[in-house]
Amino acid sequence: MKRQPLRVGFDLDGVLLYNPARIVRPIIVFLKKYLLKRDLDKFYYPKNRLEKIFWFILHKSSLWPSPGIKELVKLVKQKKINAYVVSARYELLEKDFTRWINIIDPNKDFSGYFYNNKNDQPYLFKEKMIKKLKLDIYVEDNWDIVYYLKLKMKNEKLKIFWIYNILDQYIKHQYKFSSLKEVVKKL
Ligand SMILES: [Mg+2]
Missing domain, CATH: 1.10.10 (Arc Repressor Mutant, subunit A)
Structure with a gap:
Protein backbone atom coordinates (compact mmCIF):
# COMPACT_ATOMS: atom_id res chain seq x y z
CA MET A 1 0.00 0.00 0.00
CA LYS A 2 1.27 3.43 -0.88
CA ARG A 3 2.02 5.58 2.12
CA GLN A 4 -0.14 8.68 2.41
CA PRO A 5 1.82 11.94 2.51
CA LEU A 6 2.41 13.23 6.02
CA ARG A 7 -0.02 15.94 7.09
CA VAL A 8 2.05 18.78 8.44
CA GLY A 9 0.78 22.03 9.95
CA PHE A 10 2.90 25.17 10.21
CA ASP A 11 2.55 28.17 12.43
CA LEU A 12 3.05 31.40 10.45
CA ASP A 13 4.85 33.98 12.61
CA GLY A 14 8.23 32.73 13.74
CA VAL A 15 7.99 29.54 11.67
CA LEU A 16 7.19 30.25 8.01
CA LEU A 17 7.96 33.91 8.56
CA TYR A 18 11.21 34.98 10.07
CA ASN A 19 10.79 37.12 13.12
CA PRO A 20 13.74 39.34 14.05
CA LYS A 60 4.77 43.88 13.29
CA SER A 61 7.80 41.81 13.39
CA SER A 62 7.42 39.11 10.77
CA LEU A 63 9.27 40.80 8.01
CA TRP A 64 10.28 38.16 5.53
CA PRO A 65 9.81 34.46 4.71
CA SER A 66 12.08 32.12 6.66
CA PRO A 67 15.04 30.53 4.90
CA GLY A 68 13.90 27.02 4.01
CA ILE A 69 10.55 28.00 2.49
CA LYS A 70 11.64 27.08 -1.04
CA GLU A 71 12.75 23.62 0.08
CA LEU A 72 9.46 23.21 1.91
CA VAL A 73 7.39 24.10 -1.16
CA LYS A 74 9.48 21.59 -3.11
CA LEU A 75 8.49 18.81 -0.68
CA VAL A 76 4.85 19.76 -1.17
CA LYS A 77 5.17 19.72 -4.96
CA GLN A 78 6.81 16.28 -4.76
CA LYS A 79 3.75 15.16 -2.74
CA LYS A 80 5.94 14.10 0.17
CA ILE A 81 3.85 16.14 2.57
CA ASN A 82 0.50 17.91 2.66
CA ALA A 83 1.13 21.31 4.18
CA TYR A 84 -1.30 23.47 6.13
CA VAL A 85 -0.81 26.93 7.57
CA VAL A 86 -2.42 27.16 11.01
CA SER A 87 -1.92 30.62 12.50
CA ALA A 88 -3.48 32.00 15.64
CA ARG A 89 -3.44 35.52 14.22
CA TYR A 90 -6.66 37.31 14.97
CA GLU A 91 -9.22 38.44 12.47
CA LEU A 92 -7.96 41.99 12.33
CA LEU A 93 -4.73 40.76 10.76
CA GLU A 94 -6.54 38.95 7.93
CA LYS A 95 -5.28 41.18 5.11
CA ASP A 96 -1.70 40.79 6.21
CA PHE A 97 -2.23 37.03 6.52
CA THR A 98 -3.48 36.76 2.93
CA ARG A 99 -0.62 38.91 1.70
CA TRP A 100 1.95 36.61 3.31
CA ILE A 101 0.26 33.45 2.04
CA ASN A 102 0.55 34.80 -1.51
CA ILE A 103 4.25 35.41 -1.00
CA ILE A 104 4.99 32.05 0.63
CA ASP A 105 2.89 29.84 -1.59
CA PRO A 106 2.16 31.77 -4.81
CA ASN A 107 1.04 28.69 -6.77
CA LYS A 108 -1.24 27.44 -3.99
CA ASP A 109 0.47 24.10 -3.50
CA PHE A 110 -0.43 23.95 0.19
CA SER A 111 -3.57 22.07 1.21
CA GLY A 112 -5.07 24.80 3.38
CA TYR A 113 -4.60 28.09 5.24
CA PHE A 114 -6.29 28.82 8.53
CA TYR A 115 -6.18 31.80 10.82
CA ASN A 116 -8.04 32.49 14.01
CA ASN A 117 -11.14 34.18 12.59
CA LYS A 118 -13.23 33.68 15.72
CA ASN A 119 -10.52 35.23 17.88
CA ASP A 120 -10.16 32.18 20.16
CA GLN A 121 -7.28 31.80 22.56
CA PRO A 122 -4.29 30.88 20.36
CA TYR A 123 -3.58 27.52 22.05
CA LEU A 124 -7.26 26.46 21.90
CA PHE A 125 -7.49 27.44 18.25
CA LYS A 126 -4.40 25.44 17.41
CA GLU A 127 -5.55 22.38 19.32
CA LYS A 128 -8.91 22.50 17.56
CA MET A 129 -7.35 22.82 14.10
CA ILE A 130 -4.75 20.11 14.66
CA LYS A 131 -7.55 17.69 15.54
CA LYS A 132 -9.80 18.82 12.71
CA LEU A 133 -7.07 18.48 10.10
CA LYS A 134 -5.79 15.22 11.65
CA LEU A 135 -2.22 16.48 11.51
CA ASP A 136 0.71 14.11 11.99
CA ILE A 137 3.10 16.97 12.76
CA TYR A 138 2.66 20.56 13.88
CA VAL A 139 5.56 23.04 13.70
CA GLU A 140 5.49 25.80 16.32
CA ASP A 141 7.98 28.32 17.71
CA ASN A 142 6.25 29.38 20.92
CA TRP A 143 7.31 27.12 23.79
CA ASP A 144 4.18 27.89 25.84
CA ILE A 145 2.02 26.57 23.02
CA VAL A 146 4.28 23.55 22.47
CA TYR A 147 4.05 22.78 26.16
CA TYR A 148 0.26 23.09 26.22
CA LEU A 149 -0.24 20.92 23.12
CA LYS A 150 2.18 18.35 24.49
CA LEU A 151 0.09 17.97 27.65
CA LYS A 152 -3.30 18.13 26.00
CA MET A 153 -2.55 15.85 23.08
CA LYS A 154 -0.18 13.33 24.58
CA ASN A 155 -2.48 10.45 23.65
CA GLU A 156 -2.65 11.39 20.01
CA LYS A 157 -0.14 10.44 17.35
CA LEU A 158 0.76 14.10 16.87
CA LYS A 159 4.43 15.08 16.88
CA ILE A 160 5.16 18.68 17.78
CA PHE A 161 8.23 20.09 16.09
CA TRP A 162 9.54 23.01 18.08
CA ILE A 163 11.71 25.77 16.61
CA TYR A 164 13.48 27.22 19.63
CA ASN A 165 15.21 30.55 20.10
CA ILE A 166 18.51 31.28 21.79
CA LEU A 167 16.96 32.00 25.16
CA ASP A 168 14.95 28.76 25.31
CA GLN A 169 17.63 26.52 23.92
CA TYR A 170 18.13 24.57 27.18
CA ILE A 171 14.52 23.41 27.42
CA LYS A 172 14.23 19.70 26.67
CA HIS A 173 11.87 18.50 23.95
CA GLN A 174 12.01 15.44 21.73
CA TYR A 175 11.63 17.23 18.38
CA LYS A 176 13.66 20.38 18.71
CA PHE A 177 15.04 22.43 15.80
CA SER A 178 17.06 25.61 15.40
CA SER A 179 15.33 26.72 12.18
CA LEU A 180 12.73 25.92 9.54
CA LYS A 181 15.57 24.67 7.35
CA GLU A 182 16.38 21.97 9.91
CA VAL A 183 12.69 21.03 10.14
CA VAL A 184 12.47 20.61 6.36
CA LYS A 185 15.56 18.37 6.36
CA LYS A 186 13.83 16.08 8.86
CA LEU A 187 10.51 15.85 6.98
MG1 LIG B 1 4.66 31.71 16.23
Whole structure:
Protein backbone atom coordinates (compact mmCIF):
# COMPACT_ATOMS: atom_id res chain seq x y z
CA MET A 1 0.00 0.00 0.00
CA LYS A 2 1.27 3.43 -0.88
CA ARG A 3 2.02 5.58 2.12
CA GLN A 4 -0.14 8.68 2.41
CA PRO A 5 1.82 11.94 2.51
CA LEU A 6 2.41 13.23 6.02
CA ARG A 7 -0.02 15.94 7.09
CA VAL A 8 2.05 18.78 8.44
CA GLY A 9 0.78 22.03 9.95
CA PHE A 10 2.90 25.17 10.21
CA ASP A 11 2.55 28.17 12.43
CA LEU A 12 3.05 31.40 10.45
CA ASP A 13 4.85 33.98 12.61
CA GLY A 14 8.23 32.73 13.74
CA VAL A 15 7.99 29.54 11.67
CA LEU A 16 7.19 30.25 8.01
CA LEU A 17 7.96 33.91 8.56
CA TYR A 18 11.21 34.98 10.07
CA ASN A 19 10.79 37.12 13.12
CA PRO A 20 13.74 39.34 14.05
CA ALA A 21 12.10 40.10 17.39
CA ARG A 22 13.00 36.55 18.40
CA ILE A 23 16.58 37.71 18.60
CA VAL A 24 16.14 41.29 19.76
CA ARG A 25 13.43 40.49 22.29
CA PRO A 26 15.73 40.78 25.33
CA ILE A 27 16.72 44.25 24.13
CA ILE A 28 13.09 45.22 23.69
CA VAL A 29 12.15 43.93 27.11
CA PHE A 30 14.88 46.06 28.57
CA LEU A 31 13.90 49.12 26.54
CA LYS A 32 10.24 48.77 27.41
CA LYS A 33 11.05 48.61 31.08
CA TYR A 34 13.28 51.62 30.80
CA LEU A 35 10.78 53.61 28.75
CA LEU A 36 7.83 52.71 30.94
CA LYS A 37 9.70 53.75 34.01
CA ARG A 38 10.59 57.05 32.46
CA ASP A 39 7.10 57.81 31.22
CA LEU A 40 5.17 56.51 34.19
CA ASP A 41 2.57 55.77 31.60
CA LYS A 42 1.34 52.25 31.12
CA PHE A 43 -0.06 52.93 27.69
CA TYR A 44 3.17 53.98 26.21
CA TYR A 45 3.23 55.37 22.69
CA PRO A 46 6.53 55.69 20.76
CA LYS A 47 7.70 59.26 20.36
CA ASN A 48 11.02 59.52 18.62
CA ARG A 49 12.37 57.65 15.62
CA LEU A 50 14.35 55.03 17.51
CA GLU A 51 11.40 54.23 19.74
CA LYS A 52 9.19 53.90 16.68
CA ILE A 53 11.60 51.47 15.06
CA PHE A 54 11.61 49.26 18.13
CA TRP A 55 7.86 49.45 18.39
CA PHE A 56 7.50 48.37 14.78
CA ILE A 57 9.86 45.43 15.27
CA LEU A 58 7.94 44.36 18.35
CA HIS A 59 4.42 44.59 16.95
CA LYS A 60 4.77 43.88 13.29
CA SER A 61 7.80 41.81 13.39
CA SER A 62 7.42 39.11 10.77
CA LEU A 63 9.27 40.80 8.01
CA TRP A 64 10.28 38.16 5.53
CA PRO A 65 9.81 34.46 4.71
CA SER A 66 12.08 32.12 6.66
CA PRO A 67 15.04 30.53 4.90
CA GLY A 68 13.90 27.02 4.01
CA ILE A 69 10.55 28.00 2.49
CA LYS A 70 11.64 27.08 -1.04
CA GLU A 71 12.75 23.62 0.08
CA LEU A 72 9.46 23.21 1.91
CA VAL A 73 7.39 24.10 -1.16
CA LYS A 74 9.48 21.59 -3.11
CA LEU A 75 8.49 18.81 -0.68
CA VAL A 76 4.85 19.76 -1.17
CA LYS A 77 5.17 19.72 -4.96
CA GLN A 78 6.81 16.28 -4.76
CA LYS A 79 3.75 15.16 -2.74
CA LYS A 80 5.94 14.10 0.17
CA ILE A 81 3.85 16.14 2.57
CA ASN A 82 0.50 17.91 2.66
CA ALA A 83 1.13 21.31 4.18
CA TYR A 84 -1.30 23.47 6.13
CA VAL A 85 -0.81 26.93 7.57
CA VAL A 86 -2.42 27.16 11.01
CA SER A 87 -1.92 30.62 12.50
CA ALA A 88 -3.48 32.00 15.64
CA ARG A 89 -3.44 35.52 14.22
CA TYR A 90 -6.66 37.31 14.97
CA GLU A 91 -9.22 38.44 12.47
CA LEU A 92 -7.96 41.99 12.33
CA LEU A 93 -4.73 40.76 10.76
CA GLU A 94 -6.54 38.95 7.93
CA LYS A 95 -5.28 41.18 5.11
CA ASP A 96 -1.70 40.79 6.21
CA PHE A 97 -2.23 37.03 6.52
CA THR A 98 -3.48 36.76 2.93
CA ARG A 99 -0.62 38.91 1.70
CA TRP A 100 1.95 36.61 3.31
CA ILE A 101 0.26 33.45 2.04
CA ASN A 102 0.55 34.80 -1.51
CA ILE A 103 4.25 35.41 -1.00
CA ILE A 104 4.99 32.05 0.63
CA ASP A 105 2.89 29.84 -1.59
CA PRO A 106 2.16 31.77 -4.81
CA ASN A 107 1.04 28.69 -6.77
CA LYS A 108 -1.24 27.44 -3.99
CA ASP A 109 0.47 24.10 -3.50
CA PHE A 110 -0.43 23.95 0.19
CA SER A 111 -3.57 22.07 1.21
CA GLY A 112 -5.07 24.80 3.38
CA TYR A 113 -4.60 28.09 5.24
CA PHE A 114 -6.29 28.82 8.53
CA TYR A 115 -6.18 31.80 10.82
CA ASN A 116 -8.04 32.49 14.01
CA ASN A 117 -11.14 34.18 12.59
CA LYS A 118 -13.23 33.68 15.72
CA ASN A 119 -10.52 35.23 17.88
CA ASP A 120 -10.16 32.18 20.16
CA GLN A 121 -7.28 31.80 22.56
CA PRO A 122 -4.29 30.88 20.36
CA TYR A 123 -3.58 27.52 22.05
CA LEU A 124 -7.26 26.46 21.90
CA PHE A 125 -7.49 27.44 18.25
CA LYS A 126 -4.40 25.44 17.41
CA GLU A 127 -5.55 22.38 19.32
CA LYS A 128 -8.91 22.50 17.56
CA MET A 129 -7.35 22.82 14.10
CA ILE A 130 -4.75 20.11 14.66
CA LYS A 131 -7.55 17.69 15.54
CA LYS A 132 -9.80 18.82 12.71
CA LEU A 133 -7.07 18.48 10.10
CA LYS A 134 -5.79 15.22 11.65
CA LEU A 135 -2.22 16.48 11.51
CA ASP A 136 0.71 14.11 11.99
CA ILE A 137 3.10 16.97 12.76
CA TYR A 138 2.66 20.56 13.88
CA VAL A 139 5.56 23.04 13.70
CA GLU A 140 5.49 25.80 16.32
CA ASP A 141 7.98 28.32 17.71
CA ASN A 142 6.25 29.38 20.92
CA TRP A 143 7.31 27.12 23.79
CA ASP A 144 4.18 27.89 25.84
CA ILE A 145 2.02 26.57 23.02
CA VAL A 146 4.28 23.55 22.47
CA TYR A 147 4.05 22.78 26.16
CA TYR A 148 0.26 23.09 26.22
CA LEU A 149 -0.24 20.92 23.12
CA LYS A 150 2.18 18.35 24.49
CA LEU A 151 0.09 17.97 27.65
CA LYS A 152 -3.30 18.13 26.00
CA MET A 153 -2.55 15.85 23.08
CA LYS A 154 -0.18 13.33 24.58
CA ASN A 155 -2.48 10.45 23.65
CA GLU A 156 -2.65 11.39 20.01
CA LYS A 157 -0.14 10.44 17.35
CA LEU A 158 0.76 14.10 16.87
CA LYS A 159 4.43 15.08 16.88
CA ILE A 160 5.16 18.68 17.78
CA PHE A 161 8.23 20.09 16.09
CA TRP A 162 9.54 23.01 18.08
CA ILE A 163 11.71 25.77 16.61
CA TYR A 164 13.48 27.22 19.63
CA ASN A 165 15.21 30.55 20.10
CA ILE A 166 18.51 31.28 21.79
CA LEU A 167 16.96 32.00 25.16
CA ASP A 168 14.95 28.76 25.31
CA GLN A 169 17.63 26.52 23.92
CA TYR A 170 18.13 24.57 27.18
CA ILE A 171 14.52 23.41 27.42
CA LYS A 172 14.23 19.70 26.67
CA HIS A 173 11.87 18.50 23.95
CA GLN A 174 12.01 15.44 21.73
CA TYR A 175 11.63 17.23 18.38
CA LYS A 176 13.66 20.38 18.71
CA PHE A 177 15.04 22.43 15.80
CA SER A 178 17.06 25.61 15.40
CA SER A 179 15.33 26.72 12.18
CA LEU A 180 12.73 25.92 9.54
CA LYS A 181 15.57 24.67 7.35
CA GLU A 182 16.38 21.97 9.91
CA VAL A 183 12.69 21.03 10.14
CA VAL A 184 12.47 20.61 6.36
CA LYS A 185 15.56 18.37 6.36
CA LYS A 186 13.83 16.08 8.86
CA LEU A 187 10.51 15.85 6.98
MG1 LIG B 1 4.66 31.71 16.23
